[in-house]
Amino acid sequence: MKYKAIKLIKRPALKITPDIFQTVTLETPALESGQILLKQTHMSLDPAMRGWMSADTNSYIPPVELGAVMRSSGVAEVVESKNDRFPVGARVVGMIGWTEYAVSKGDGLQKLPPDIPAEAVLCVLALPGLTAYQGLVEIGKPKAGETLVVSGAAGSVGAMVGQIAKAEGLRVIGTAGTDEKCRWLEDELGFDKAINYKKDDLAKQLAAATPKGVDIYFENTGGPVQHIVFGRMNAHGRIIVCGMIADYNTDKPSPGPNWLNIIRKRLTITGFTMPDHWDQVPAMMAKLSAYYMAGKLKYRAHKLQGLESAIEGINLLFTGGNTGKLMVVL
Ligand SMILES: NC(=O)c1ccc[n+]([C@@H]2O[C@H](COP(=O)([O-])OP(=O)(O)OC[C@H]3O[C@@H](n4cnc5c(N)ncnc54)[C@H](OP(=O)(O)O)[C@@H]3O)[C@@H](O)[C@H]2O)c1
Numbered sequence: 001m002k003y004k005a006i007k008l009i010k011r012p013a014l015k016i017t018p019d020i021f022q023t024v025t026l027e028t029p030a031l032e033s034g035q036i037l038l039k040q041t042h043m044s045l046d047p048a049m050r051g052w053m054s055a056d057t058n059s060y061i062p063p064v065e066l067g068a069v070m071r072s073s074g075v076a077e078v079v080e081s082k083n084d085r086f087p088v089g090a091r092v093v094g095m096i097g098w099t100e101y102a103v104s105k106g107d108g109l110q111k112l113p114p115d116i117p118a119e120a121v122l123c124v125l126a127l128p129g130l131t132a133y134q135g136l137v138e139i140g141k142p143k144a145g146e147t148l149v150v151s152g153a154a155g156s157v158g159a160m161v162g163q164i165a166k167a168e169g170l171r172v173i174g175t176a177g178t179d180e181k182c183r184w185l186e187d188e189l190g191f192d193k194a195i196n197y198k199k200d201d202l203a204k205q206l207a208a209a210t211p212k213g214v215d216i217y218f219e220n221t222g223g224p225v226q227h228i229v230f231g232r233m234n235a236h237g238r239i240i241v242c243g244m245i246a247d248y249n250t251d252k253p254s255p256g257p258n259w260l261n262i263i264r265k266r267l268t269i270t271g272f273t274m275p276d277h278w279d280q281v282p283a284m285m286a287k288l289s290a291y292y293m294a295g296k297l298k299y300r301a302h303k304l305q306g307l308e309s310a311i312e313g314i315n316l317l318f319t320g321g322n323t324g325k326l327m328v329v330l
Helices: 048-053 118-125 127-140 156-167 179-188 202-209 224-230 260-264 274-293 309-313
Strands: 002-008 021-027 036-044 073-081 091-095 101-104 147-150 171-176 193-196 214-219 233-241 268-271 301-305 325-329
Touching: 036 118, 073 118, 091 118, 118 127, 118 274, 118 301, 118 325, 127 156, 127 214, 127 233, 127 274, 147 156, 156 171, 156 214, 156 274, 171 179, 171 202, 179 193, 193 202, 202 224, 214 224, 224 233, 301 309, 309 325
Parallel strands: 147 171, 147 214, 171 193, 214 233, 233 268, 301 325
Antiparallel strands: 002 021, 036 073, 036 101, 036 325, 073 091
8 A cells, every 4th residue: 555754854954944855655565473554643743853853963862864754753543463462443652753654563652542532642641741741740849839830831731731730739820922822821721821922021921920939930932931930930949941942943042041040049940851751651641641531631733634734834833823732634
């Protein structure tokens, strides 16, 4: 059977442009013992892909090799199987790539219960929820009554962070790039306050929204928000550095805040990446499932249609054009 896949054939100069990809038509091979054939149904697009496309070998994960199928996670159905662990009809989530079909031995794939929709898997149980849980709960150690600020709050990670924090009894303030996103955070997700960092007087509104200062800052974006929140951190505050999307498409990273306040306020600043914590995924998925089943984790998916929509669509993440978890439906 013929299918399409997209290979990375060039490194991006700064922005991601269509010429760095090549769509190829491939033929599914006959399976060997232990192999399964996956038909991908939902493919995740993530800001981290910008880093995976670059030649940087000093990061937490090696770059995608030129000529290889672009790396991504996704949800897939087993359509042929020579592996008893993964019968035909089973659904899985894992690293599948920018491709309609993939052959696998099952390594790194998690089997999914039949009753959770694929969108909920990618929005809650996969990278966004896992990242939010690892960063906020395991690193941030939130306590009821504390104040949390999350940047990129209407994004897939940020929305999970804010909701988990609300479920744990924190006061939650988020920053996002449109009034519509801010309304969604306040009206649908129950954030105490959402601030449009592109338009509102961020310093003034943040000061008003955090009368007792900020105990936890969950950093998803960098940019000007970082400096303003940094100035409001309480003594013994925790800053969880998850992402710096404002700096992904530039060769001039913005300067960070002065370190004097780290001493004066005795701050703990921790960077982390989810791939370091894959061994904890089953336990974290169980915790996330419990929040989800209790109706405490709402989500919205921004769905693109067809494999090749990823080529232009991935840039929505860098313009703020995505409303919710960006994914391609295949
Ligand atoms: N450490 C980890 O293991 C890990 C795992 C997953 C994700 N992350 C990081 O977490 C962050 C969020 O990822 P996500 O998957 O949840 O993406 P997302 O928030 O769903 O989408 C990206 C959002 O970032 C905002 N943005 C883009 N450029 C910006 C800029 N210059 N300044 C401020 N905001 C900007 C846009 O929202 P607005 O409309 O609000 O501007 C955009 O919608 C990213 O930095 C990502 O790299 C880290």
